[in-house]
Amino acid sequence: xxxxxxKAKESAKPVANSKEEKTKAKKVEAKPAKKETAKxxxxxxxxxxxxxxxxxxxxxxxxxxxxxxxxxxQQIDTAIDKIRIVRGELPLEVQDLEDEIxxxxxxxxxxxxxVNVFEDTIVQKKQQMKDSLALIKKYEEQQNKVRNNRxxxxxxxxxxxxxxxxQLSEKRIKxxxxxxxxxxxxxxxxxxxxxxxxxxxKHKKAELDDIIKxxxxxxxxxxxxxxxxxxxxxxRLLTAYKRLRSNARNGLAVxxxxxxxxxxxxxxxxxxxxxxxxxxxKIIVCEYCGRILVDQELAGIEVVEEEA
Numbered sequence: 001x002x003x004x005x006x007k008a009k010e011s012a013k014p015v016a017n018s019k020e021e022k023t024k025a026k027k028v029e030a031k032p033a034k035k036e037t038a039k040x041x042x043x044x045x046x047x048x049x050x051x052x053x054x055x056x057x058x059x060x061x062x063x064x065x066x067x068x069x070x071x072x073x074q075q076i077d078t079a080i081d082k083i084r085i086v087r088g089e090l091p092l093e094v095q096d097l098e099d100e101i102x103x104x105x106x107x108x109x110x111x112x113x114x115v116n117v118f119e120d121t122i123v124q125k126k127q128q129m130k131d132s133l134a135l136i137k138k139y140e141e142q143q144n145k146v147r148n149n150r151x152x153x154x155x156x157x158x159x160x161x162x163x164x165x166x167q168l169s170e171k172r173i174k175x176x177x178x179x180x181x182x183x184x185x186x187x188x189x190x191x192x193x194x195x196x197x198x199x200x201x202k203h204k205k206a207e208l209d210d211i212i213k214x215x216x217x218x219x220x221x222x223x224x225x226x227x228x229x230x231x232x233x234x235x236r237l238l239t240a241y242k243r244l245r246s247n248a249r250n251g252l253a254v255x256x257x258x259x260x261x262x263x264x265x266x267x268x269x270x271x272x273x274x275x276x277x278x279x280x281x282k283i284i285v286c287e288y289c290g291r292i293l294v295d296q297e298l299a300g301i302e303v304v305e306e307e308a
Contacts (some may be wrong), residue, residue: 053227064280069292070241073229073256080222081251083215092210097201104194110186118176125169125176129271132162132169237283244291254292256299265289271304 139155139162146152186299244253248264255263257277262269267288269277277284278295285292 022088062280063282064298066237067280067292068284069229069233069297070237070292071256071294071299073226073233073241074252075220076226076229077251078243080219081225083219083222086215087208087211090204090211091155094201094204094208097197097204101194101197101201103307104197105231106192108187108190111190115180115183115187118180122173125173127168129166132165136162153237241292248291252291254294255286255294256294256301258296262286262289262291262293264291269293 136159137144139159142153143152145153233241241253245251253263257263257274258266259267260268260271260274265286265288267286269286273284274295276282277293278297280295280298283292
């Protein structure tokens, strides 16, 4: 019994030692793991450097500078719109006249082709009449040489048939001539209208060219300025600006406050909202029309303080 107890104690010691060794090994292995996780957390906490993108605004650019850039772009686009308004509807009228002329030319060509077809029909029918007359003459000569009544009756029927062919050809020729006369009238009317439209187009084009020559240089310079102004703007803000311009009738996407109201839809703006707009801490839009609002000072309008 004593020997068994001693053996059991001796066998229990290595087990305990093995447990202690395992716990020590775990502690040793756990220490570098903690360092690694701490390092990973430190790496994750560091802010990533923003990648350069096209038309991205630097974080240092303030809201006030963005509003100024927007208002400047709006002023340039408004100047371009005014130049294009001077042209009025002349470009559309010129385009409509050009389309109408193409249609009239096609109509005249179709009428002329139909007249040519009828003329070919007349020539063809006249040739058939000649052929029928030649056959009638041939059949009449053969009638003088027949030997019996059967041959004579057969030749008589052929002569009658050719006479009917001649009558039908004459009818077709008359119809073709009538159609040619009608088509020629249509051609004359269409040609007269075509000449009038060409004269109108020449006059409108000359007028449009004069207006374009007067404003071409100014428009090109303004378009270049507009492109440069767009390049320094945020892409998301520029997309919103263009969407507002396309939806607005007058093309105004950025407006200033005028008499405590929106410069686009003329709805009243609460005093607190006006104060927020003057603070220039964020981009504020009109709650009625959605246009971007700026204060009068930013728009370059002198603010006259009312005396109490």
